Amino acid sequence: xxxxxxxxxxxxxxxxxxxxxxxxxxxxxxxxxxxxxxxxxxxxxxxxxxxxxxxxxxxxxxxxxxxxxxxxxxxxxxxxxxxxxxxxxxxxxxxxxxxxxxxxxxxxxxxxxx
Amino acid sequence: xxxxxxxxxxxxxxxxxxxxxxxxxxxxxxxxxxxxxxxxxxxxxxxxxxxxxxxxxxxxxxxxxxxxxxxxxxxxxxxxxxxxxxxxxxxxxxxxxxxxxxxxxxxxxxxxxxx
Numbered sequence: 001x002x003x004x005x006x007x008x009x010x011x012x013x014x015x016x017x018x019x020x021x022x023x024x025x026x027x028x029x030x031x032x033x034x035x036x037x038x039x040x041x042x043x044x045x046x047x048x049x050x051x052x053x054x055x056x057x058x059x060x061x062x063x064x065x066x067x068x069x070x071x072x073x074x075x076x077x078x079x080x081x082x083x084x085x086x087x088x089x090x091x092x093x094x095x096x097x098x099x100x101x102x103x104x105x106x107x108x109x110x111x112x113x114x
Numbered sequence: 115x116x117x118x119x120x121x122x123x124x125x126x127x128x129x130x131x132x133x134x135x136x137x138x139x140x141x142x143x144x145x146x147x148x149x150x151x152x153x154x155x156x157x158x159x160x161x162x163x164x165x166x167x168x169x170x171x172x173x174x175x176x177x178x179x180x181x182x183x184x185x186x187x188x189x190x191x192x193x194x195x196x197x198x199x200x201x202x203x204x205x206x207x208x209x210x211x212x213x214x215x216x217x218x219x220x221x222x223x224x225x226x227x228x229x
Contacts, residue, residue: 001173033217042204043157045217088156098210099164101172102147102218106156 002027004091006105013079013112021108023072023089031092031100032072034063036085037107043088047074079112086110116141118221120205126227127195135190135224137205144210146188147172147218148180150201157204163188164210195228202226 003026013019023032031050035043047056049065049072056063060083062075072089090104118139127133139146147162149172159172163182177199179191188207192199202225206218 035217042222043206043220045219048217090157095170097164099145099162099168099170101159101162101170103159103173104149104157106154 002029002091002093002101002103004089004103004105006087006089006108009106009108011108011110013076013110015080015112015114016078018078019076021074021076021087021110023074023091023105025070025072025091025103027070027093028067029070029091029093030067032065033090033092033102034072034074035088035090037088038085046087076110079110081112081114084110084112116219118205118207118219120203120221120224122224123222124225126229128229129196130194133192133195133226135192135203135205135226137188137190137221138186139188139205139207139219140186141207141209141219142185143207143219144185145218146182146205146207148178148188148190149204149206150174150199151204151223152201160190160203192226195226197228200226200228 005024034046047063052067054065065072086107086109088107148160149157158174161180163169205221208218209216
């Protein structure tokens with residue numbers, strides 16, 4: 001059974017600081033997604049990481065994937081209050097005939113304080 | 115507008131009374147899926163479907179049924195709901211993967227309370 005572990009689960013950081021959220025997973029996978037969820041809202045896709053060494057950046061967020069280490073990181077640069085949300089990583093496990101299961105981490109609740 | 119539509123958004127019901135949560139997408143996506151979200155547990159996949167008439171169990175399928183008679187619809191059925199199925203449910207869809215890099219698009223969620 002695939003296990004996806006995110007840490008930290010809670011993160012309180014000051015505006016302007018940098019920090020990294022980690023996503024470890026327990027079985028081979030070549031595809032990983034990062035999502036953002038605001039309170040009371042649905043999930044919004046942030047990044048799709050398709051291969052080993054993939055790096056994607058959008059604004060103050062940068063995500064990377066190391067399939068050999070089974071690790072993805074979401075790096076936050078110079079945090080601003082608008083980044084306060086819960087962030088989820090989700091790992092693809094192929095189940096044959098092009099189909100797949102998606103397993104989520106438990107999420108990292110980020111609070112950016114002035 | 116591309117979207118995944120779930121109904122109802124909120125439902126309070128009683129144990130044992132059959133209910134159906136509908137999910138419809140207008141993006142011609144092959145893949146559809148249901149998740150439940152519980153505090154401290156993240157999202158867990160209930161069922162998924164890669165095509166019409168093809169469904170597979172996710173990590174927590176017990177107590178749920180699904181059907182995929184049409185490409186656009188993927189209803190979630192609780193034949194005999196119990197209080198431990200009180201949760202926030204999300205439907206999602208995506209285009210066929212393979213070389214595609216499309217993420218799943220999520221509906222707005224259905225908050226289910228079973229008394």
